[in-house]
Every structure is written in C-alpha cells, then in structure tokens.
Amino acid sequence: MYPSRFRYQAARSAEQAVRLLHEGGEDAKVLAGGQSLIPMMKLRFASPELLVDINAIPGLDYHRVDPDGSIHVGALCRHADLEHSDLLPGHQPTMTAAAPLIADPLVRNRGTLVGSLCHADPQGDWASVVLALGGSIVAQGPAGQRTIPLREFVLGPFENALAHDEIAVEAVIPAPRGAPAGGYLKLERRVGDFATAGVAVALETDGSQVIRAGIALTGVGGSTIEATEAEQVLTGRPLTAETIAEAGRLAAAAAQPKSDHRGSATYKRHIVSTFVVRILSRIDWTQERAA
Amino acid sequence: MTIIYEETADDGPPIPEQRITVRVNGRKVVAEVEPRLLLAHFLRYTMRLTGTHTGCDTTNCGACTVLVDGRAIKSCTMFAVMADGHEVTTVEGLASPSELHPLQEGFKEKHGLQCGFCTPGMMMAAKALLDRNPDPTEEDVRWALSGNLCRCTGYQNIVKSVLWAADKLRAESGQAEEAS
Numbered sequence A: 001m002y003p004s005r006f007r008y009q010a011a012r013s014a015e016q017a018v019r020l021l022h023e024g025g026e027d028a029k030v031l032a033g034g035q036s037l038i039p040m041m042k043l044r045f046a047s048p049e050l051l052v053d054i055n056a057i058p059g060l061d062y063h064r065v066d067p068d069g070s071i072h073v074g075a076l077c078r079h080a081d082l083e084h085s086d087l088l089p090g091h092q093p094t095m096t097a098a099a100p101l102i103a104d105p106l107v108r109n110r111g112t113l114v115g116s117l118c119h120a121d122p123q124g125d126w127a128s129v130v131l132a133l134g135g136s137i138v139a140q141g142p143a144g145q146r147t148i149p150l151r152e153f154v155l156g157p158f159e160n161a162l163a164h165d166e167i168a169v170e171a172v173i174p175a176p177r178g179a180p181a182g183g184y185l186k187l188e189r190r191v192g193d194f195a196t197a198g199v200a201v202a203l204e205t206d207g208s209q210v211i212r213a214g215i216a217l218t219g220v221g222g223s224t225i226e227a228t229e230a231e232q233v234l235t236g237r238p239l240t241a242e243t244i245a246e247a248g249r250l251a252a253a254a255a256q257p258k259s260d261h262r263g264s265a266t267y268k269r270h271i272v273s274t275f276v277v278r279i280l281s282r283i284d285w286t287q288e289r290a291a
Numbered sequence B: 001m002t003i004i005y006e007e008t009a010d011d012g013p014p015i016p017e018q019r020i021t022v023r024v025n026g027r028k029v030v031a032e033v034e035p036r037l038l039l040a041h042f043l044r045y046t047m048r049l050t051g052t053h054t055g056c057d058t059t060n061c062g063a064c065t066v067l068v069d070g071r072a073i074k075s076c077t078m079f080a081v082m083a084d085g086h087e088v089t090t091v092e093g094l095a096s097p098s099e100l101h102p103l104q105e106g107f108k109e110k111h112g113l114q115c116g117f118c119t120p121g122m123m124m125a126a127k128a129l130l131d132r133n134p135d136p137t138e139e140d141v142r143w144a145l146s147g148n149l150c151r152c153t154g155y156q157n158i159v160k161s162v163l164w165a166a167d168k169l170r171a172e173s174g175q176a177e178e179a180s
C-alpha cells in the first residue's frame, strides 16, 4: 500500500509551517509523528495535496514543568518521551499512567501527544487525559498565538478547531491548586489495540477534601466524554467509599458505548464504573493528607 | 531515481522527486525520491536492503522495524523524505564483515526464530532496548518487543535470545574495560 501523490515540505520554524499551510490552502496538512496520518493516507482515507512536515522544527520536542506547576508539552514530544519522563512521575499521576498505554513501543517512538489531540480520535487516550486535567492547546496562525481549551478544541470525531493555516505548538496542563492524584486505566485486547474502554481520573486535593475532579472516558462514545456529574459528586467533599461508588455509577451513566467487536455496550459501561472505582480507591488518601 | 509504485486511478498529478541525504548503516547515501515513497520501500527497493521486511503494511506487526537516530520505528509508517539528514540502521547494519552481532548469535544459540520473517524487526527493537538498557529484565525485554509480532515462536525463545545477547554484550564491554 502507498498513498496518492503529495508535495512535501519540511518546515524549519513554526512561522514557516504556518506560511506553507496558508499558501497550501485547504488541501495542506501538518505531518507530525505520522502514526495516524500515514496509515490513513496509505488506505487513501486521506489524500492531502501538500504535507508540511514539522519534525525538523527545532525546540518543539520538550515537555517541562514550570515553577508555577503547569505542564507544557511541545508538538514534537513523543509518547515515548512521556513514558520515560523523569519529570512526570511524582508530579502528574494521570499522564504518567497513560503514557505507556498508548499504542505500542514503536508507535510511541514517533507519535506525539499534540498530534494525538489534533487527530481527535474518540479512541485517543490523550484526549481523555488532557480533558480530565482541564488542559488546552496553544495554536499558532498568521495572526499569532491563541489558547484553546481542549473542551472547545475537539469538535467531534477527527475534527478540531484549528484553522487550515494554524498549527498546534503545545499542550498546556494548568497548575494544580491542590495535590494532584488520579490515574488512567485502559482495557485493551492486546498491546497496540485501541481502548475497549479507558478512564482518566485527575483529582486535586487539599488534604481534607477534593477541590477539583476531572473524569473523562475513552472509546465509549462518538467523542471523548467528560463525566461531569461524576466530577461534581466528588468535588468539595472528602473521598469516601460512598462518593467513590456514586462517581463510578454516574460515569457509567455518562458513557454512550456501542456494542462492537471489542465488547458489548453493557460490558463497556461496567468497565467504566469499575475503572473509576479502582482508580479512586487506589488513591492513598492518608498520605495525600499528610503531604 | 527509481519509481517503484504502480500508477493507480487516484494517484494525483506527478510530483517532482526530492533529493535526500541519509546515512544508512554508516554509509552516506544521496537519492532522488518521490515524496510518497515509504522508508521501508526505499530500503528494500532503492537500497536493495531486503532484510527489512514488510508484513502487515498497516503499522501493526513491526516486521519493518529499523532504527532512526537510534530509535526503533516502523519503516512502513514513515516517508523516506522524512529520513533526510538522519541516520538509519537496518538489520544489515548489525554484523561486521567477520562476525555476527551478539543479537544474531543469541537468536542462533537460543533458537529465537522459526520462519525468520519477524526476526529482523525483533533484532532491531531489541538493539534499541540494549543500547538504552544493557541489563534488562525479562519483563523489560517483553515490554520492548511488545510492538513486534511473531506468528511462529510463541516469543519464549526470542526473549531468551535477547537476554543471551545482553549477557554477552555486558561481558564484552566488561572485558574491554579491563583491557583499557
């Protein structure tokens, strides 16, 4: 298999990439890790006329934690960079848990977190993680940069809010107001498979109660789903067996799974509730409180 | 240079070839390629390095694994133009003219292959692991190879082969240190 023909340009700066996209019009596309785009092009589901390769742009492969605690992930930070990160463990449990569960080790060496968010696949794991964390995308276009909350960035399956001449330069996770806790669990049939169901939980606690709760679901609807009611039941209270069970129930109710080759709708709903309860029950509340 | 893709109805208008400079197994190569030429096909058909196999062609099996700047990637899912200015190592880059690489020896010693189709990809994924982690556990090896599928061996002997190679490489580097 091979794609239809396209013109190819390797941008050396974000400004140049934007200019090339602007000139290329609607049929131009950004090429990042290529781990979603190239398979789609080989199947001829996508036939861009121009590919603007951003891989040679210097200085975009970072991920860093700023002094205020916010996390910044550059457009060329690969899944594997996050999996092997020295910064994230002990700092951001939901991202730490998710990174090794994306695709397989070879795909993780090329694919990017930002590319995954741009791809807006309802089965994409990072979208749930970043949504649960309240993150956003920094986009750069001809008029400069703007920040788009992920909630507004993902418009639907495979659709994002970027203009045709904008690139996403980084993803930002806002500074936590409390101690971060949470995790990511994904049921997959084998390594490299997309989620049968996935659950991202991102809490912030002040030692006595949950001050912010984010819960988002992968692969159980036409888009990434934010389990708003489950979040609300946890917020402003201590984490107890009752609130945990209730959050599990509400998250399962928010899921809109379809029966398919990965499992029945009932089964997927059950997984969602089990995963929410499992992640929340594993949080070492006493230690969080002592910290 | 060589245009190897058959013309299909929806291929779009011809596009000029682009010049790339790639270091393949230590050798600097300059080539003119269609932008859509996949790295796997560049290696197999343009470079005639047929050790890199294409199995699934859908980014699933890892038979096409090569190293780009030391990282193991699927060459069926990268364009040759993207390798411009980079270093590519294929299975042909493992052995020296006189000696097999310890990984190749390991696969021989521990019967790490049956049909051999997955083997080049397995070795390259293993090479990336051992370069990063010379003393891996069995679990580390299984994790690093989890993107490479084998239809024959049941993986058991592949894992043993890689651990054998790790031991040998560590012993060799120990000797080298003593000698220096």
Ligand SMILES: Cc1cc2nc3c(=O)[nH]c(=O)nc-3n(C[C@H](O)[C@H](O)[C@H](O)COP(=O)(O)OP(=O)(O)OC[C@H]3O[C@@H](n4cnc5c(N)ncnc54)[C@H](O)[C@@H]3O)c2cc1C
Pocket: A029, A030, A031, A032, A033, A034, A035, A036, A037, A038, A039, A054, A075, A101, A102, A103, A104, A107, A110, A111, A112, A113, A114, A115, A116, A118, A119, A121, A123, A124, A125, A126, A162, A166, A167, A168, A169, A192, A193, A194, A195, B059, B060
């Ligand atoms: C076998 C296999 C298994 C996989 N399993 C999983 C999985 O379990 N979970 C999961 O989440 N993902 C999975 N993926 C997808 C993988 O995570 C991709 O890496 C990711 O979806 C896209 O990132 P990329 O950098 O490769 O983007 P690309 O493929 O280069 O691009 C994807 C899309 O986003 C656009 N884009 C990319 N970067 C930018 C940017 N900076 N600005 C503007 N637009 C941009 C492109 O134009 C394109 O439309 C899998 C892929 C494969 C091949």
Ligand code: FES
Pocket: B053, B054, B055, B056, B057, B058, B059, B060, B061, B062, B063, B064, B065, B074, B075, B076, B077
């Ligand atoms: S041929 Fe490349 S992953 Fe199977």
Ligand code: FES
Pocket: B112, B113, B114, B115, B116, B117, B118, B119, B149, B150, B151, B152, B153
């Ligand atoms: S030895 Fe036959 S596929 Fe692995």
